[in-house]
Amino acid sequence: MITLYSFGSSFNLIDPSPFVVKTHFLLTQSNIPFEILSGPQYLQKAPKGKLPFITDGDKTVADSFFIEQYIKQAYDFDINSHLSDQQKAECELLCAALEDRMYWYIVYFRWAYDANWQVLKDTLFSRLPFPLSKIVPKVARKDVLKALRGQGTSRHSQQEILQIAEVQLASMNKVIGDKPYFFNDQLSMADICAYSMLGNILVPSLPSPLQDLVKHFPNLVRYCENIHQTYYP
Ligand SMILES: N[C@@H](CCC(=O)N[C@@H](CS)C(=O)NCC(=O)O)C(=O)O
Structure with missing residues:
Protein backbone atom coordinates (compact mmCIF):
# COMPACT_ATOMS: atom_id res chain seq x y z
CA MET A 1 0.00 0.00 0.00
CA ASP A 76 2.17 0.83 -15.38
CA PHE A 77 0.12 4.02 -14.99
CA ASP A 78 1.01 6.86 -17.35
CA ILE A 79 -1.34 9.85 -17.21
CA ASN A 80 0.32 11.11 -20.42
CA SER A 81 -0.23 7.94 -22.43
CA HIS A 82 -2.71 9.75 -24.73
CA LEU A 83 -0.12 12.40 -25.70
CA SER A 84 1.95 12.38 -28.89
CA ASP A 85 5.72 12.70 -28.54
CA GLN A 86 5.45 16.39 -29.46
CA GLN A 87 2.76 16.94 -26.80
CA LYS A 88 4.84 15.07 -24.22
CA ALA A 89 7.72 17.46 -24.88
CA GLU A 90 5.41 20.50 -24.59
CA CYS A 91 3.92 19.09 -21.40
CA GLU A 92 7.37 18.68 -19.89
CA LEU A 93 8.28 22.30 -20.70
CA LEU A 94 5.06 23.64 -19.22
CA CYS A 95 5.51 21.70 -15.96
CA ALA A 96 9.14 22.81 -15.68
CA ALA A 97 8.17 26.47 -16.16
CA LEU A 98 5.50 26.20 -13.47
CA GLU A 99 7.60 24.30 -10.96
CA ASP A 100 10.87 26.15 -11.42
CA ARG A 101 9.46 29.63 -11.75
CA MET A 102 5.81 30.11 -10.75
CA TYR A 103 6.27 27.99 -7.63
CA TRP A 104 8.77 30.51 -6.27
CA TYR A 105 6.34 33.39 -6.81
CA ILE A 106 3.78 31.47 -4.73
CA VAL A 107 6.41 31.04 -2.03
CA TYR A 108 7.31 34.75 -2.20
CA PHE A 109 3.71 35.91 -1.79
CA ARG A 110 3.21 33.62 1.18
CA TRP A 111 6.42 33.97 3.13
CA ALA A 112 7.91 37.34 2.13
CA TYR A 113 4.63 39.24 1.69
CA ASP A 114 3.82 40.44 5.22
CA ALA A 115 0.00 40.27 5.07
CA ASN A 116 0.03 36.61 4.03
CA TRP A 117 2.88 35.66 6.31
CA GLN A 118 0.58 36.43 9.26
CA VAL A 119 -2.17 34.19 7.85
CA LEU A 120 0.31 31.44 6.99
CA LYS A 121 1.89 31.58 10.44
CA ASP A 122 -1.49 31.38 12.20
CA THR A 123 -2.58 28.47 10.00
CA LEU A 124 0.54 26.34 9.81
CA PHE A 125 2.07 26.82 13.24
CA SER A 126 -0.91 27.47 15.51
CA ARG A 127 -0.90 24.00 17.06
CA LEU A 128 2.68 24.14 18.31
CA PRO A 129 3.11 24.39 22.07
CA PHE A 130 4.96 27.35 23.62
CA PRO A 131 7.90 28.11 23.18
CA LEU A 132 8.01 26.20 19.84
CA SER A 133 5.09 28.36 18.64
CA LYS A 134 7.42 31.38 18.87
CA ILE A 135 10.65 29.80 17.64
CA VAL A 136 9.61 27.47 14.78
CA PRO A 137 7.78 30.09 12.61
CA LYS A 138 10.74 32.49 12.89
CA VAL A 139 13.29 29.84 11.94
CA ALA A 140 11.09 28.50 9.12
CA ARG A 141 10.56 31.99 7.69
CA LYS A 142 14.25 32.78 7.88
CA ASP A 143 15.06 29.56 5.99
CA VAL A 144 12.46 30.24 3.29
CA LEU A 145 13.59 33.86 2.83
CA LYS A 146 17.16 32.59 2.46
CA ALA A 147 16.02 30.05 -0.14
CA LEU A 148 14.11 32.77 -2.03
CA ARG A 149 17.26 34.87 -2.16
CA GLY A 150 19.44 31.91 -3.14
CA GLN A 151 17.04 30.93 -5.92
CA GLY A 152 16.95 34.55 -7.04
CA THR A 153 13.28 35.51 -6.86
CA SER A 154 13.60 37.92 -3.95
CA ARG A 155 16.47 39.74 -5.63
CA HIS A 156 13.75 41.23 -7.86
CA SER A 157 11.39 43.93 -6.66
CA GLN A 158 7.77 42.85 -6.17
CA GLN A 159 6.93 44.80 -9.32
CA GLU A 160 9.52 42.88 -11.31
CA ILE A 161 8.28 39.51 -9.99
CA LEU A 162 4.78 40.40 -11.13
CA GLN A 163 6.12 41.52 -14.50
CA ILE A 164 7.71 38.08 -15.08
CA ALA A 165 4.66 36.24 -13.70
CA GLU A 166 2.38 38.18 -16.03
CA VAL A 167 4.24 37.00 -19.12
CA GLN A 168 4.06 33.37 -17.97
CA LEU A 169 0.37 33.60 -17.05
CA ALA A 170 -0.49 35.35 -20.33
CA SER A 171 1.25 32.55 -22.22
CA MET A 172 -0.69 29.90 -20.31
CA ASN A 173 -3.91 31.83 -20.80
CA LYS A 174 -3.31 31.89 -24.55
CA VAL A 175 -2.40 28.21 -24.80
CA ILE A 176 -5.38 27.00 -22.76
CA GLY A 177 -7.84 29.35 -24.52
CA ASP A 178 -11.33 27.98 -23.94
CA LYS A 179 -10.23 24.34 -23.77
CA PRO A 180 -10.98 22.20 -20.70
CA TYR A 181 -7.53 20.56 -20.82
CA PHE A 182 -4.17 21.39 -22.33
CA PHE A 183 -4.15 18.38 -24.64
CA ASN A 184 -6.72 16.18 -26.43
CA ASP A 185 -9.72 17.04 -24.21
CA GLN A 186 -8.20 14.74 -21.61
CA LEU A 187 -6.32 15.16 -18.35
CA SER A 188 -2.53 15.04 -18.54
CA MET A 189 0.40 15.96 -16.34
CA ALA A 190 0.19 19.49 -17.80
CA ASP A 191 -3.24 19.96 -16.18
CA ILE A 192 -2.13 18.37 -12.93
CA CYS A 193 0.85 20.74 -12.69
CA ALA A 194 -1.19 23.78 -13.78
CA TYR A 195 -4.02 23.07 -11.33
CA SER A 196 -1.57 22.42 -8.49
CA MET A 197 -0.02 25.85 -8.95
CA LEU A 198 -3.07 27.92 -9.98
CA GLY A 199 -5.24 26.37 -7.27
CA ASN A 200 -2.61 27.31 -4.72
CA ILE A 201 -2.48 30.91 -6.02
CA LEU A 202 -6.26 31.35 -6.07
CA VAL A 203 -6.77 30.44 -2.38
CA PRO A 204 -9.34 33.02 -1.16
CA SER A 205 -7.76 33.37 2.30
CA LEU A 206 -4.36 34.26 0.82
CA PRO A 207 -5.09 37.28 -1.40
CA SER A 208 -2.05 38.81 -3.08
CA PRO A 209 -1.05 40.84 -6.13
CA LEU A 210 -0.17 37.47 -7.75
CA GLN A 211 -3.71 36.25 -7.15
CA ASP A 212 -5.08 39.51 -8.60
CA LEU A 213 -2.92 38.96 -11.65
CA VAL A 214 -4.28 35.44 -12.25
CA LYS A 215 -7.81 36.82 -11.93
CA HIS A 216 -7.05 39.10 -14.88
CA PHE A 217 -6.85 36.00 -17.06
CA PRO A 218 -10.41 34.67 -17.38
CA ASN A 219 -9.39 31.52 -19.26
CA LEU A 220 -7.09 30.49 -16.42
CA VAL A 221 -9.69 31.12 -13.72
CA ARG A 222 -12.38 29.20 -15.64
CA TYR A 223 -9.97 26.38 -16.42
CA CYS A 224 -8.86 26.05 -12.81
CA GLU A 225 -12.44 26.18 -11.49
CA ASN A 226 -13.49 23.47 -13.98
CA ILE A 227 -10.69 21.16 -12.92
CA HIS A 228 -11.51 21.83 -9.27
CA GLN A 229 -15.22 21.09 -9.74
CA THR A 230 -14.51 17.94 -11.74
CA TYR A 231 -11.78 16.40 -9.60
CA TYR A 232 -12.00 18.05 -6.16
CA PRO A 233 -15.67 19.02 -5.81
N1 LIG B 1 11.09 19.08 -6.35
C1 LIG B 1 10.26 18.73 -5.22
C2 LIG B 1 9.85 20.01 -4.51
C3 LIG B 1 9.15 19.75 -3.20
C4 LIG B 1 9.10 21.00 -2.33
O1 LIG B 1 9.65 22.05 -2.68
N2 LIG B 1 8.43 20.89 -1.18
C5 LIG B 1 8.36 21.98 -0.25
C6 LIG B 1 6.92 22.38 0.00
S1 LIG B 1 6.13 23.04 -1.42
C7 LIG B 1 8.95 21.56 1.07
O2 LIG B 1 8.80 20.43 1.49
N3 LIG B 1 9.60 22.48 1.78
C8 LIG B 1 10.08 22.24 3.10
C9 LIG B 1 11.49 22.67 3.30
O3 LIG B 1 12.14 23.05 2.31
O4 LIG B 1 11.90 22.62 4.45
C10 LIG B 1 9.06 17.92 -5.69
O5 LIG B 1 8.73 17.99 -6.90
O6 LIG B 1 8.48 17.16 -4.90
Missing part, protein backbone atom coordinates in the same frame (compact mmCIF):
# COMPACT_ATOMS: atom_id res chain seq x y z
CA ILE A 2 1.33 3.43 -0.94
CA THR A 3 1.54 6.06 1.81
CA LEU A 4 1.72 9.69 0.76
CA TYR A 5 3.44 11.98 3.25
CA SER A 6 2.03 15.49 3.12
CA PHE A 7 1.64 18.70 5.14
CA GLY A 8 -2.14 18.22 5.46
CA SER A 9 -5.21 19.97 4.18
CA SER A 10 -5.43 23.71 4.86
CA PHE A 11 -6.79 26.87 3.20
CA ASN A 12 -9.52 24.66 1.71
CA LEU A 13 -6.88 22.90 -0.38
CA ILE A 14 -5.90 19.27 -0.28
CA ASP A 15 -2.47 20.61 0.68
CA PRO A 16 -0.70 24.00 0.79
CA SER A 17 2.19 22.46 -1.17
CA PRO A 18 1.59 22.41 -4.95
CA PHE A 19 3.91 19.39 -5.18
CA VAL A 20 1.79 17.43 -2.72
CA VAL A 21 -1.38 18.43 -4.61
CA LYS A 22 0.28 17.26 -7.84
CA THR A 23 1.15 13.88 -6.34
CA HIS A 24 -2.23 13.45 -4.66
CA PHE A 25 -4.00 14.32 -7.92
CA LEU A 26 -1.88 11.82 -9.87
CA LEU A 27 -2.46 9.05 -7.33
CA THR A 28 -6.23 9.58 -7.29
CA GLN A 29 -6.29 9.37 -11.10
CA SER A 30 -4.26 6.17 -11.07
CA ASN A 31 -6.86 4.37 -8.92
CA ILE A 32 -3.99 2.82 -6.95
CA PRO A 33 -5.09 2.56 -3.30
CA PHE A 34 -3.12 4.90 -1.06
CA GLU A 35 -3.28 6.44 2.38
CA ILE A 36 -2.13 9.87 3.50
CA LEU A 37 -0.10 10.75 6.56
CA SER A 38 0.00 14.46 7.25
CA GLY A 39 2.08 16.79 9.32
CA PRO A 40 5.23 18.92 9.14
CA GLN A 41 6.97 16.34 11.37
CA TYR A 42 7.30 14.11 8.28
CA LEU A 43 9.84 16.57 6.88
CA GLN A 44 12.29 15.00 9.30
CA LYS A 45 11.61 11.57 7.79
CA ALA A 46 11.76 12.88 4.21
CA PRO A 47 14.83 11.56 2.36
CA LYS A 48 15.37 14.94 0.66
CA GLY A 49 14.07 17.08 3.52
CA LYS A 50 11.03 18.06 1.44
CA LEU A 51 7.46 16.86 0.98
CA PRO A 52 5.99 14.97 -0.74
CA PHE A 53 7.51 11.54 -0.54
CA ILE A 54 5.85 8.14 -0.65
CA THR A 55 6.53 4.75 0.80
CA ASP A 56 5.37 1.55 -0.85
CA GLY A 57 6.25 -1.56 1.12
CA ASP A 58 9.98 -1.31 1.71
CA LYS A 59 10.49 1.35 -1.00
CA THR A 60 10.68 5.10 -0.36
CA VAL A 61 10.43 7.56 -3.24
CA ALA A 62 11.04 11.29 -2.73
CA ASP A 63 10.10 14.17 -5.04
CA SER A 64 6.95 14.47 -7.15
CA PHE A 65 8.96 13.86 -10.34
CA PHE A 66 10.36 10.56 -9.13
CA ILE A 67 7.00 9.54 -7.68
CA GLU A 68 5.46 10.03 -11.13
CA GLN A 69 8.24 7.87 -12.64
CA TYR A 70 7.72 5.22 -9.96
CA ILE A 71 3.96 5.05 -10.60
CA LYS A 72 4.72 4.57 -14.29
CA GLN A 73 7.25 1.80 -13.73
CA ALA A 74 5.78 -0.07 -10.77
CA TYR A 75 2.08 0.28 -11.62
